[in-house]
Amino acid sequence: MSLAAQGIDTGDTAWLLAATALVLLMTPGLALFYGGMVRTKSVLNMLMMSFVSIALVTVVWLVAGYSLAFGDDSFGGLIGNLEHAGMSGLGPGSVHGTVPTLLFATFQLTFAIITAALISGAIADRAKFGAWLVFVPVWALLVYVPVAHWVWGPGGWVLDRLGALDFAGGLPVEITSGASGLALALVLGPRLGFKKDAMRPHNLPMVVLGAGLLWFGWFGFNAGSALGANGLAAAAFLNTLAAGCTGLLGWLFVEQKRDGHPTTLGAASGAVAGLVAITPSCGSVSLLGALVVGLAAGVVCSYAVGWKFRLNYDDSLDVVGVHLVGGVIGTLLIGVFAEKAMTGGAEGLLYGGGLAQLGKQLVAVVAVGAYAFLMTYGIGKLIDKVMGFRADEEHEHTGLDLTVHAETAYDHGVLGHGAPVGASPVPSAQKVKTQA
Structure with missing residues (x-):
């Protein structure tokens, strides 16, 4: 049977193949980004926590994760079924929209991988590697998979019942990883010397390289979520570039005004903050909205990374300050800047939609954040009790x-x-x- 007869569009498939590779590259990029931010004595451990996540999450996803996340709803919008456990029934002729289902499943897998890897930044320098090997597959199955079903799965309550919007992962990726990172940081406690010793990044060129690879991969992350080579993908692509730029500039503006010095670390962090915030909204807002979303994230996140010193939680590499806060900003601002021309229906406050969409976005943010935090805290505490999660002093x-x-x-x-x-x-x- 020809590809056309199967309903497969070769252009869409080619683009999604490329986008999948781009998103997978983000995890090695994250490894370099995080690796450059820690001290010399824990660089390789930081790299390993990201790289091993690729293997661990892939196994979980193929065995049961994909089926539970994207299988037909089986429990009131909360979780899918196990019809495709072990990827059963998904041969080369199976189609999702205009692309092979196997490709769609692999694309979604790369999202799950980097979400788990993101959490490691919150517990850098002090987690047992063996405990991390246990945590990642359990967390992926109990936290990421259900949230992915809520937001993207058939019958998931966030999209189908609540009507909240999330184009490329503000809820399942950014808010989930940020809330989970906060929970684990509290379980493990602060690093030795927190708020006393200087814990500066040991290799800023590595940080910038990692940020560049993340930015490069983010085009696949956001534009790939259109699942086709089309105008929506092009709009998401441009919005991603624009928000990364204004996020960078916003962070540098704050640094210059507050500290008198725009820094390399600030430029890298600001770009990532803008990219985080535009992730949920890149398919819902216009270019003007994207510029504002990125700028808001760059400014607010530059202040948010300092909250850990006042509130005494050691989020080592600012997963909370950038990913949780940036994800919340981007998800909520959909309710302000969403345009019908992008969404096909829903409109934000500034475009005549009133407060309805903003309210839906807020409910989704609170529900997902609370679920991820509570579940991760419980998983972390259980692992800590059974085998110890904190490295020996x-x-x-x-x-x-x-x-x-x-x-x-x-x-x-x-x-x-x-x-x-x-x-x-x-x-x-x-x-x-x-x-x-």
Whole structure:
């Protein structure tokens, strides 16, 4: 049977293949972004937490995650069924819209992967790697999969019953990862020396490279969510670029006014904040709306990252300040800037829609944020009780690269822990009792 006879559009399929690869690249980009932000003694551990998420989430998704998220609703808009567990019944001839179902499932998988990886930034420098290996698949199945069904799955209550809008993942990805990151940060407690020691990024060029790869991949994330090579994809693509730019500029403006110095870290963080905020709204707002959404996120998130020092929660790499806050901004502003020309129906406050859509967005934000926080807190506490989630104090002080992985990212990382010049990092690592 020909592709045309199957209902598959080759142009849409080609674009979604490319978009899927772009989104998958975001997780290595995130690894570099996070890796550059930590100190030298935990760089590799940070990279590993992202990379291992690719493998762990993929297995969960193929076994049951996709079917529960995108299978026909089986429980009042809360979860799908297991008809496609193990990807059963989804051969090359199966079609979702105008693209192969297997491709659609893989595209959605890449979203699940990076959402789990994002959480690691909130607990950098202090989590047991073995506990992370347990947490990721459990969290993906119990937190991400249900929320994905609520927002995107057939019969999901957020879209079909509430009528809230989310084009590319403000609720399942940004708010879910941010609320989950906050919960885990509270479970593990602050890093040794939090609010006392300087914990500056060790490699800002790596941070900028990671941010650049994230921005590049984000075009697949947002424009790919149109599921076709069409005008909506083009609009989402341009909105993504615009919001990233105004997010960057907004953050730098705050830094210049507040601190007197626009920083490299600020530029990278501002761009990411703008991209986070435009994720849910890129298919609902015009270019003007996208510019405002990005600017609002850059300004507000630049202040939000400092809340952890006042409220005493150690969100190591600002997952809460950027992803939770940015996701909330972008999701709520749909209720202000949504245009009928983009949505096909719903309109925001500024375009004659009144407060109705804004109210729907608010309900979705509160419900998803609360669910993700409470479930993650419970999962984290259970793992902590059974096997311990927090790294040993000695391991945290020495650095997780040596104690967990028996490696260092840089030679001076070994020398910094007392190794003689010319010593091999492996014998030094072998002297340290490693953790599971």
